[in-house]
Amino acid sequence: MEIGFIGLGQMGKAIATNLIRAGHRLHVWNRSPAPAQELAALGATVAAEPAEAARGQVLMTMLADDDAHRAVLIGAGVYERAPRGLIHVNLATVSVALARELAALAAQRGLAYVAAPVFGRPEVAQSGKLNVVVAGDPAAIGRIQPLLAAIGERTWPLGSSPERANVVKLAGNFMIACALEAMGEAAALVRAHGIEAGEMLEVMSGTLFASPVYKVYGRLIAEQRYQPAGFTMVLGLKDVRIALEAGQAAHVPLPFANVVRDHFLEALAARRSDYDWAALAEVSARHAGLPSAMNRE
C-alpha cells in the first residue's frame, strides 16, 4: 500500500521501518529531517511538508502530544489537502477530547479516522511486537489490518467510536505509571530497612508480578538506570494529565493519578524531564532520604 507517515521519533521511526520492510511504499515527514533521511535510505520518499505526505490510501501519524497534532494535522493543512477516502490511522496517545475532534474533522473532509494507539517501548516497536488497541469505522479497520499486522503482535478491537481506543490506552498508561509509583514506594520501603530494591523486585517480578511491565521497569528501578529513555518523564506526565482530564470530563476521581502527577512534576523541577519515566521511583527514594537519581547533578 501507499502510506504517508508523519512523526518519526523513536516509536514512529521503528514502526515506519517495519512497514517498509513489509513491502509498503512510504512518504515520510518529520519536524527534524534526520530520521526522514534514514528512512529514505530504506526506500521511503521524503515529503517537503506534512500535507505532501498525506497521499495514497493511508496516513499514519505518531506525534508527541495534542498540540503537535493540532499544529500538523490542522495548522499545516494535512486534513485540508488530504485526498477524500484517505484513512488516517492515529497511533499516538492523545486526549479523548482531541480524538473526538479529529474524528469529526476527518468526517467533514471525507476522511476516515481510526484510533490505533500502541502499547510497547521502542525495542518492542522495532521487533514488530506492539499491542495495538484499535477503534473506528469497521471497513477502514479491515483495510488497514495488514498494516497493523506488520507493526504489532496483536490487535485488540474496541468498537467503532475511535475515542474508545484512546480511553483504553489512557487507562493502560495510567496503570503503568501506577506500577512505577508502587515499585518506587515499595523500593524505598525496603531500602530504608537495609534491603536492596533488586532483592525485593526480583521476587515480585519472578512470581505474582511476572509480566513485562514489572520485569522491564523493575530492572531499571533496581539499577537506577534511566538513560537513555524509552519513554520520557515529559511524556509520562502528559499521559497522566490527559487521563486526569478524561476523568474530570466524566466525573471520575483518580487519587493515584494525582499522586503520580505531583511526583512527575517534582522530577521535572529536578530537571529530569529526559529520564525514562521509570525514574518516577526516584522521587520516593528522595522523599525517604535515600540516595536518589533526583539528587545527582
Next chain:
Amino acid sequence: MEIGFIGLGQMGKAIATNLIRAGHRLHVWNRSPAPAQELAALGATVAAEPAEAARGQVLMTMLADDDAHRAVLIGAGVYERAPRGLIHVNLATVSVALARELAALAAQRGLAYVAAPVFGRPEVAQSGKLNVVVAGDPAAIGRIQPLLAAIGERTWPLGSSPERANVVKLAGNFMIACALEAMGEAAALVRAHGIEAGEMLEVMSGTLFASPVYKVYGRLIAEQRYQPAGFTMVLGLKDVRIALEAGQAAHVPLPFANVVRDHFLEALAARRSDYDWAALAEVSARHAGLPSAMNRE
C-alpha cells in the same frame, strides 16, 4: 518430621494438609475446633491448647494479625513451654516490630525464629505452589527446607535477620493492594466512558500486565465478584496499615498506601469487611457514581 501447627484458617489448613500429605506428623491447634478435626481425619493429633502443639522439632504458625500472635505465642505460653531447640517458622504477614520482638523472645528461650511469610491465595496454598520468602538462622532454614519444599513452589532466601522477609512480604502485599487500586481507578475511568471494565482489563492482563495478580484480580474486578473471599478486606487493611507503620519507623512516606488505607476504611464503613480485597476497586466505582458493590444492600 514432628511438627506443631497453630492457626488453621483457609491458608493454614491448606498448608498443614500438604505437610501431612508429605508424610510429616502434625500436632495441630486452632481457636475454633472444626478445622483441627478435619486435619485429625487426615491423621493429625489435635492439641488441647496452643502450648501442647509446640513439640517436636518445628512449630509452624499461620495467625491472622499481630494481636493473635501476642495472645497465642506469649499470652497462651507457647514460647514459655516450648522445648529448647525448637524452630518456630512464622508463615504469617506480621509487622516488622513484631518480627523483631518474637525473634528476640525466641532467642531468650533457646528457640530459633524463622520468618517465612508466603505469597499466594488459598487455592495456591492447596496446590502447594506458594512462594515463600524466608529469613533467619541459616542452619534452622536448612533444616526446614523439606517443609518449605512441601508447601511452596519456590523459596526466596533473604538473609539471616528474620524481619528482612517480613519487610519484603509487606512491600509485596502493598504492591498487590496498589495494583487493585490502580485497576479499580482505571476500571472506573473506562466504565464512565461507556467501556466495560473487562474489555480494558483483558487487554492489560493479556499483554503488559500478563501476571497472576492482574489476571486473577482483574477477572474478579471485571465480574464484580468478591465472595467468597480468598483474602478479606480486613486483612488487606491490616497489611497496608503495617506497611505504613514500617514506613513510619524508617521515615518513608508512602502516598499510595495512604490512598489505599482510606479506601479500605470506606469499604469497611460500607460493611464490606468480608469481601475479597479486590473489592477495593468498588470504592472508585462508587466515587465515580457508577453501579458499585459498595452500594448494594
